[in-house]
Amino acid sequence: MTRPTVGLLYNPVSPLLIAQAPDLVEYLGVMPDRLWYDFGPNAQGRRFHRTLGAIDELRRCAEGRLTAGHGIGLSLPSAMPLDEAFVDAVAELAADIGFSWFSEHLSVFITPKGAVPNAQAGLGLPIAYDDEVYGIVAGKAARLRQALGCPIALENGAFFTPVPDPDMTEPQFLNRLHAEGRCETLLDLHNLYVNWRNGGETPEAYIAQLDPAAVIEIHLGGGDDFAGFYMDSHSSLTPEPVWETAFAHVAGFPNLRAITYEFQETYYEDLADGLIPELERMHELAETWAPRRRLAHAG
Amino acid sequence: MLADFQQALADLTASPELCMAVKIDPSLLMRRYQLTDREAGRLEGIVRHPGMACSCMVxxxxxxxxxxLNTPRLCKALGHDLRAVASDYWADHPQSNVHFYVEADRFCRFVRREIARGRSFGPEVGSALEIESAQVAAALRESHTEAA
Incomplete structure (x- = not known):
C-alpha cells in the first residue's frame, strides 16, 4: 500500500485551487448532495435534477485523481427505512465518477416522523450508542455497500450535547462496525477537537479507544468561536492542536487512504493565502505515514 | 421507542421554549412522546446539558x-420582525427542505399568507417580497435541469 493521498472535500471553488496547485491535490471527496437538486419523493416527475455544469467540471477535476463520495443525506442512524431512491441516485453518481469508497455521517439528519425523507432536522443530532442503533446502522451500511459496490465509512460527529448513558462509546461503536465487516471509519480530527473544546474528552483519549485499522480517511479543517462554544464551521485553516494530533497518529493508521482538508467555499477569499501551505503541510503529514509503517513491519 | 426519541431530540433542538418547558416539567416528554424511561432520562440529561443552548442556536x-442567501432584501426589510416571523415559519414548517429554493419559496409564501391575514410589517417588506419571491420562483423553475 502506498502512502495516503492528500486532497480536498470538493466544493465550487475547488477548481480554482486545483488550477493553482494541481500536483498538491491527489484526492477529492465528493458530496453527491451538492451536485443535484432534490425535489423529494413526492416530486412530480423526476426527483433528482443534477447540476449538469458542476458535474462536468467535477469530472474534469477528478481526472487522474482518487475520488470518494461523502454524503450527508442518508442519515443512517435514523429509525426509518433507507431512502432507496436516494441510494440509487448516489449509486449512479458513484459509477459515473468512480468512487473508491463512500462515507456518511454518524449523526441523525432526518427525523423518523418527518413527512418527507428529504426534509432534514436542521442539524446533525447525536445518537445513542446502543445495540438498537447499532443494528440500524450496521444493516443500512451493509445495504449501502451492496448498492454502491465499494467500501463504506462513517464519520465521527461534532456534538454539543452527547447522549448520556450509552452502552458503548463512539469509538467502541465504530470498532464494532469495523470488526463485523460493516464499515470503516472516517476520523474527523477537527471534530474531535471541537468536542474537546466544548467539554468532551481529549482527542488522545478518543483515539486510544479506536481500532487504528478501521481508519481509512482523516479530515482536517478549522472552525471558530461563537457564544462561548467552538464551532465546526470549516471557516479557517487547521488549528495547531489538530495538526499535533494528526502528526502523532497518522503513521499508526495502517489502512489510511486519504487526508482531506475541508473548508466552506464562502471563506475562500479569507483562506486563499493559506490553502497551498495547508496542502503542502498535508503532504508532509502523508510522508510521515510510510516510515513508521516500514519500521512496524521491520519489527 | 427510538423513533420518538429521535423526533423528540429534533423537536427540542428546534425549540428553546420546549427545552425550558421540559426543564420545568420533565414528565412533559412522556406525555408527548412514546419513550422508555431510559430514553426520557437521556433527553432530560441533554436538555440540562450546557451545550443544548448552542445546539438550538446552530x-x-x-x-x-x-x-x-435567497431572500436577503426581505430579511433586511423584516428587520426586528424577522426573529418572530422566522420562528413562526419554523413552527409551521418544523422540517427544513434540503432544496434551498424550495425552502425560500415556502418562506415567501408564508410571509405572503401572513400579510393576507392582516399581519403588518415595515414599508419595504411588500416590494422586497415581490422582487425576491419572483427571483426565487424563477430559480426554482431553472433547477429542473433534467427532463421529467
Missing amino acids: YRANRLAPLA
Whole structure:
C-alpha cells in the first residue's frame, strides 16, 4: 500500500485551487448532495435534477485523481427505512465518477416522523450508542455497500450535547462496525477537537479507544468561536492542536487512504493565502505515514 | 421507542421554549412522546446539558441560511420582525427542505399568507417580497435541469 493521498472535500471553488496547485491535490471527496437538486419523493416527475455544469467540471477535476463520495443525506442512524431512491441516485453518481469508497455521517439528519425523507432536522443530532442503533446502522451500511459496490465509512460527529448513558462509546461503536465487516471509519480530527473544546474528552483519549485499522480517511479543517462554544464551521485553516494530533497518529493508521482538508467555499477569499501551505503541510503529514509503517513491519 | 426519541431530540433542538418547558416539567416528554424511561432520562440529561443552548442556536442559524442567501432584501426589510416571523415559519414548517429554493419559496409564501391575514410589517417588506419571491420562483423553475 502506498502512502495516503492528500486532497480536498470538493466544493465550487475547488477548481480554482486545483488550477493553482494541481500536483498538491491527489484526492477529492465528493458530496453527491451538492451536485443535484432534490425535489423529494413526492416530486412530480423526476426527483433528482443534477447540476449538469458542476458535474462536468467535477469530472474534469477528478481526472487522474482518487475520488470518494461523502454524503450527508442518508442519515443512517435514523429509525426509518433507507431512502432507496436516494441510494440509487448516489449509486449512479458513484459509477459515473468512480468512487473508491463512500462515507456518511454518524449523526441523525432526518427525523423518523418527518413527512418527507428529504426534509432534514436542521442539524446533525447525536445518537445513542446502543445495540438498537447499532443494528440500524450496521444493516443500512451493509445495504449501502451492496448498492454502491465499494467500501463504506462513517464519520465521527461534532456534538454539543452527547447522549448520556450509552452502552458503548463512539469509538467502541465504530470498532464494532469495523470488526463485523460493516464499515470503516472516517476520523474527523477537527471534530474531535471541537468536542474537546466544548467539554468532551481529549482527542488522545478518543483515539486510544479506536481500532487504528478501521481508519481509512482523516479530515482536517478549522472552525471558530461563537457564544462561548467552538464551532465546526470549516471557516479557517487547521488549528495547531489538530495538526499535533494528526502528526502523532497518522503513521499508526495502517489502512489510511486519504487526508482531506475541508473548508466552506464562502471563506475562500479569507483562506486563499493559506490553502497551498495547508496542502503542502498535508503532504508532509502523508510522508510521515510510510516510515513508521516500514519500521512496524521491520519489527 | 427510538423513533420518538429521535423526533423528540429534533423537536427540542428546534425549540428553546420546549427545552425550558421540559426543564420545568420533565414528565412533559412522556406525555408527548412514546419513550422508555431510559430514553426520557437521556433527553432530560441533554436538555440540562450546557451545550443544548448552542445546539438550538446552530439549528436556527442553519435554517436561516437558505432564507438569508435567497431572500436577503426581505430579511433586511423584516428587520426586528424577522426573529418572530422566522420562528413562526419554523413552527409551521418544523422540517427544513434540503432544496434551498424550495425552502425560500415556502418562506415567501408564508410571509405572503401572513400579510393576507392582516399581519403588518415595515414599508419595504411588500416590494422586497415581490422582487425576491419572483427571483426565487424563477430559480426554482431553472433547477429542473433534467427532463421529467
